[in-house]
Amino acid sequence: MSTSSPRPTSRDVAKSAGVSQATVSLVLGDKWRGRVSTRTADAVRAAADRLGYRPNLAARSLRTGSTRTAMLVVPALTSDFFAQVHLGAAEVAAEHDFGVVLYPSPEGIGPARDPFSSARAALDGVIASSMAAEALTGLQRGGLHGGGLPLVMLDSEPGSTPAAGTVNLAIADGMRQVVDHLLGLGHRRVAHLAAAVPSWTFDERAASLGRALTDAGMPPPARRAARLDVADGLRAAQELLEESPRPTAVVCDDDLLAAGAYKAARRLGLRVPEDLSVTGFDDLPLAVALEPELTTVRLPAREVGAAGMRALLAVLDGQDPGSAVLPVTLVRRGSCAPPPPG
Numbered sequence: 001m002s003t004s005s006p007r008p009t010s011r012d013v014a015k016s017a018g019v020s021q022a023t024v025s026l027v028l029g030d031k032w033r034g035r036v037s038t039r040t041a042d043a044v045r046a047a048a049d050r051l052g053y054r055p056n057l058a059a060r061s062l063r064t065g066s067t068r069t070a071m072l073v074v075p076a077l078t079s080d081f082f083a084q085v086h087l088g089a090a091e092v093a094a095e096h097d098f099g100v101v102l103y104p105s106p107e108g109i110g111p112a113r114d115p116f117s118s119a120r121a122a123l124d125g126v127i128a129s130s131m132a133a134e135a136l137t138g139l140q141r142g143g144l145h146g147g148g149l150p151l152v153m154l155d156s157e158p159g160s161t162p163a164a165g166t167v168n169l170a171i172a173d174g175m176r177q178v179v180d181h182l183l184g185l186g187h188r189r190v191a192h193l194a195a196a197v198p199s200w201t202f203d204e205r206a207a208s209l210g211r212a213l214t215d216a217g218m219p220p221p222a223r224r225a226a227r228l229d230v231a232d233g234l235r236a237a238q239e240l241l242e243e244s245p246r247p248t249a250v251v252c253d254d255d256l257l258a259a260g261a262y263k264a265a266r267r268l269g270l271r272v273p274e275d276l277s278v279t280g281f282d283d284l285p286l287a288v289a290l291e292p293e294l295t296t297v298r299l300p301a302r303e304v305g306a307a308g309m310r311a312l313l314a315v316l317d318g319q320d321p322g323s324a325v326l327p328v329t330l331v332r333r334g335s336c337a338p339p340p341p342g
Helices: 010-017 021-028 038-051 057-064 080-095 133-140 171-185 200-215 230-241 255-267 301-316
Strands: 069-074 099-104 125-129 151-154 165-169 190-195 222-226 249-252 277-282 295-298 323-326 329-331
Touching (some): 069 080, 080 099, 080 301, 165 301, 171 249, 171 277, 171 295, 171 329, 190 200, 230 255, 249 255, 301 323
Parallel strands (some): 069 099, 069 125, 190 249, 249 277, 277 295
């Protein structure tokens, strides 16, 4: 009967590297700078790699009161946007020896259920993307140090929660870019295919579109709301396009809804963009799969996640990360053209 080799210990690493166990603890705990030479730190890491040694993270957590783990809460796992947010957060976290737990809270309305027996015992902080304000109250209570889990909000209503930091997108500017583009092409009958999702980001898209049109001397847009899927987008877009006078452009809150608008146009015998211009929001991979390719507002999802993780790390380091607003860009493709005559 075979027996497994004993698990290497910090003493084994110290012996192999020719240093003390205290030095091993400093190096593998990333607290060696200014106390241990770079050459010694490299020797310790090389010995640990050679022996296959991994620190006992549970014991470290008990000693330091830190798990070096953050939780990213998102409304859904099916969107490429949130996948990119997670990627950006995880990349920054890895640079600082942190892990990121991804947790979906469907529809972003709450309260979000604690995914652990006690989140405050398993996490150092929470990053929440595109969530309703009330959804995070349960997860934020308590905390490793008794003052509540540090919370950073992404793409969420400013000032709606006691968040330690916020990272938002320039949603209003994105909608203004859309309106400027459509008005520059000559459109005067603009409709809105809105997302039927109770969250700040979609409320802001609707409000920003209305303001941009009003500022340009245009009437408020005709509006229909739909769930974030192609089928319901098709239904709502068809209702918009059957109105009289028919809109010559449809501004969609999301690229999935824009795909529904494409299908509605085809069913009614309309061509995109000759008879109907369509714009989206997010710049998902779907945008270039449509024909013609979709004009849409690109949101820097990966950068949002990275900025959120940096903000949380700053909070954990005792700093005030403040608020950040990241720019967005209108990507002009083939789905927009001057309106048809009449």
